[in-house]
Amino acid sequence: MSSTIPTLGFAILAVLAQADSTGYEIASRMRHPVSRFWTASHSQIHTDLRRLLAAGLVGYTTAPGPGPQEKKIYSITGEGLDALRAWVTEPPRPQPERDELVLKTYAAWLADPVALSEMFRTALRHHEERLAEYEATWADVEQDMPAFGSPRFGNMAALRCGLTYERHRADWCRWMIDQLSRSLNPSCEAS
Amino acid sequence: MSSTIPTLGFAILAVLAQADSTGYEIASRMRHPVSRFWTASHSQIHTDLRRLLAAGLVGYTTAPGPGPQEKKIYSITGEGLDALRAWVTEPPRPQPERDELVLKTYAAWLADPVALSEMFRTALRHHEERLAEYEATWADVEQDMPAFGSPRFGNMAALRCGLTYERHRADWCRWMIDQLSRSLNPSCEAS
DNA sequence: CTTCACTATGTCAGTTCTTACATAGCTGAG
DNA sequence: CTCAGCTATGTAAGAACTGACATAGTGAAG
Numbered sequence: 546m547s548s549t550i551p552t553l554g555f556a557i558l559a560v561l562a563q564a565d566s567t568g569y570e571i572a573s574r575m576r577h578p579v580s581r582f583w584t585a586s587h588s589q590i591h592t593d594l595r596r597l598l599a600a601g602l603v604g605y606t607t608a609p610g611p612g613p614q615e616k617k618i619y620s621i622t623g624e625g626l627d628a629l630r631a632w633v634t635e636p637p638r639p640q641p642e643r644d645e646l647v648l649k650t651y652a653a654w655l656a657d658p659v660a661l662s663e664m665f666r667t668a669l670r671h672h673e674e675r676l677a678e679y680e681a682t683w684a685d686v687e688q689d690m691p692a693f694g695s696p697r698f699g700n701m702a703a704l705r706c707g708l709t710y711e712r713h714r715a716d717w718c719r720w721m722i723d724q725l726s727r728s729l730n731p732s733c734e735a736s
Numbered sequence: 737m738s739s740t741i742p743t744l745g746f747a748i749l750a751v752l753a754q755a756d757s758t759g760y761e762i763a764s765r766m767r768h769p770v771s772r773f774w775t776a777s778h779s780q781i782h783t784d785l786r787r788l789l790a791a792g793l794v795g796y797t798t799a800p801g802p803g804p805q806e807k808k809i810y811s812i813t814g815e816g817l818d819a820l821r822a823w824v825t826e827p828p829r830p831q832p833e834r835d836e837l838v839l840k841t842y843a844a845w846l847a848d849p850v851a852l853s854e855m856f857r858t859a860l861r862h863h864e865e866r867l868a869e870y871e872a873t874w875a876d877v878e879q880d881m882p883a884f885g886s887p888r889f890g891n892m893a894a895l896r897c898g899l900t901y902e903r904h905r906a907d908w909c910r911w912m913i914d915q916l917s918r919s920l921n922p923s924c925e926a927s
Numbered sequence: 928c929t930t931c932a933c934t935a936t937g938t939c940a941g942t943t944c945t946t947a948c949a950t951a952g953c954t955g956a957g
Numbered sequence: 958c959t960c961a962g963c964t965a966t967g968t969a970a971g972a973a974c975t976g977a978c979a980t981a982g983t984g985a986a987g
Contacts, residue, residue, distance in 0.1 A: 728884030
């Protein structure tokens, strides 16, 4: 019946399960650095919201908006909550591994090592910034660990994943920079 | 001029820079567990190969194939190599963060913790299997570390990233399973 | 006072990607 | 002998997604 909801549909439902939101707010919540689980343009979100509405998984109330259209505050329905709950424990489909930095790394042997080192230094800076941000938020969360069943549990668990991911990524960037400097200066063993 | 090559195009060029291949081989090389940097269906690869051919970045020679069509062995041209080299050091565009397991985690507070625990245990098993595979390959690579400039350098660096990624991911799955078991059995502090 | 950023919804063209279909020989298992 | 799996290329429909355009009020910075 429900003509297969795309993953983005469930991302929208997951956001709405935490708080009623406009389409715009859903997009900004998904872009929010902490728990950045799925990204989408507002146009795609509006498209999918219409589909979820047609399937009866969300509803909305209107309020005066800034633009020519009225603002629509969406909320998840009981049916939507059921669909989301059922989807959560289904095994995730194998994800299409797509990582531009790893691809560039794969072809790194062809390029200029100085320019490459610069690129990895920039990437490292980004990861370190995010890591610092996540660690600060984590310190706050640790003061008052949310129990399973609390909406904050999901945020905390996603944050934890982001935290260790950034750590792994920063470590790898440092390792790459080290490898590149060794190839430029083979005599020095330490950087 | 070159009507913007998609990222998959550069992935194809990166594979061809290492060895001449048929479209089918390119797909299987990209699916290869070690250095799994970009995935694509063969149909998409054939489409993009035609585009790269039109842009003069690849060429091919034919050989008798198993099916009704002749087999086409593609190779990268000098122009293709130049384009790839230039692309490698360009800063990567911010990637669309899309992770189904993290999304499920974000909505985990709504679901059955026992079913969730089962799901994470399955995910953990997958990550541990891959990790073991990567570690075995890494042990081989460490015997004879490729220098920068050798095609094997890219493979090694991508493998290193995959290795630490799987480690981070497995750790996180274990942490999640622990969190879930604590919520079911709050008295036990150790698993 | 102007300009920029933020809030907010929507359309539309075009790109990328997936999935299914179609063909066909070779090899190895049962 | 049959059937599955691997090699190999291709088409085509449709789904998913991006990015630009369009509109418009509020508030802050300069």
